[in-house]
Amino acid sequence: MRTGRPVNGGGNRASIIAAARQEFAAHGYRGATLRLIAMRAGVDVALLSHYFGNKDGLFAETLELPEEARRGIAAALSTGPIETRGEQVTRCYLGLWEAPATREQMLTLARSGISNEAASTRLRNLLTGPTGDTAFDGMPAGARAGIALAMAELLGVAIARHLFHIQPIAELEFETLVARTTPSIQRHFGST
Incomplete structure (x- = not known):
């Protein structure tokens, strides 16, 4: 996994949201971890903080319906x-x-x-x-x-x-x- 600055901003963000939706859907808020979400998305866990601040910020983003x-x-x-x-x-x-x-x-x-x-x-x-x-x-x-x-x-x-x-x-x-x-x-x- 690469660390440091994001290389593919929009793609990484979308991948993280998709992975987070899968984890939160499968395990709920308490059961999902940032580490598992990052692994599923194929990104460094620090990137989640970069885009969303914390687990609450990422969670709120995943709840947005079209x-x-x-x-x-x-x-x-x-x-x-x-x-x-x-x-x-x-x-x-x-x-x-x-x-x-x-x-x-x-x-x-x-x-x-x-x-x-x-x-x-x-x-x-x-x-x-x-x-x-x-x-x-x-x-x-x-x-x-x-x-x-x-x-x-x-x-x-x-x-x-x-x-x-x-x-x-x-x-x-x-x-x-x-x-x-x-x-x-x-x-x-x-x-x-």
Whole structure:
């Protein structure tokens, strides 16, 4: 491994973030170490401090979801006919757990959300943050509660499938999972 100044700044940074996402997703915040992350990324451990300051800084960086993911959740919660809102939200949220671009962040949020305040805040914002969007201004408290309950249910399904690998939930085809979960989620939107 090379030490000293970074040679491939953007590439090294991206490699470190990718390695950190894998480690945090597999082991949570407490179980992941900077040394293991550096080994996985193929860089000197000092480079992690150079880019991110410390483990907390690197962890915070790995929790960032693409902006289109946040916009997708907000759109699923606020657009289209109310009769299909449950399916839209179910497909969008559970899709974040399935998509290669966001799977590791979702696993990291869930594994670390109980013991790490940064992860807990990010997870809470993902689940309830969209209701703070201007599209939800004037929404009655009951409707906001329905959204929070729907998102909490979806989190439970995702954890059962991806963290605990509960059978047969873990083996269901994605479309079957969406079809079986949607009626329960739709109930929170006041229409079936």
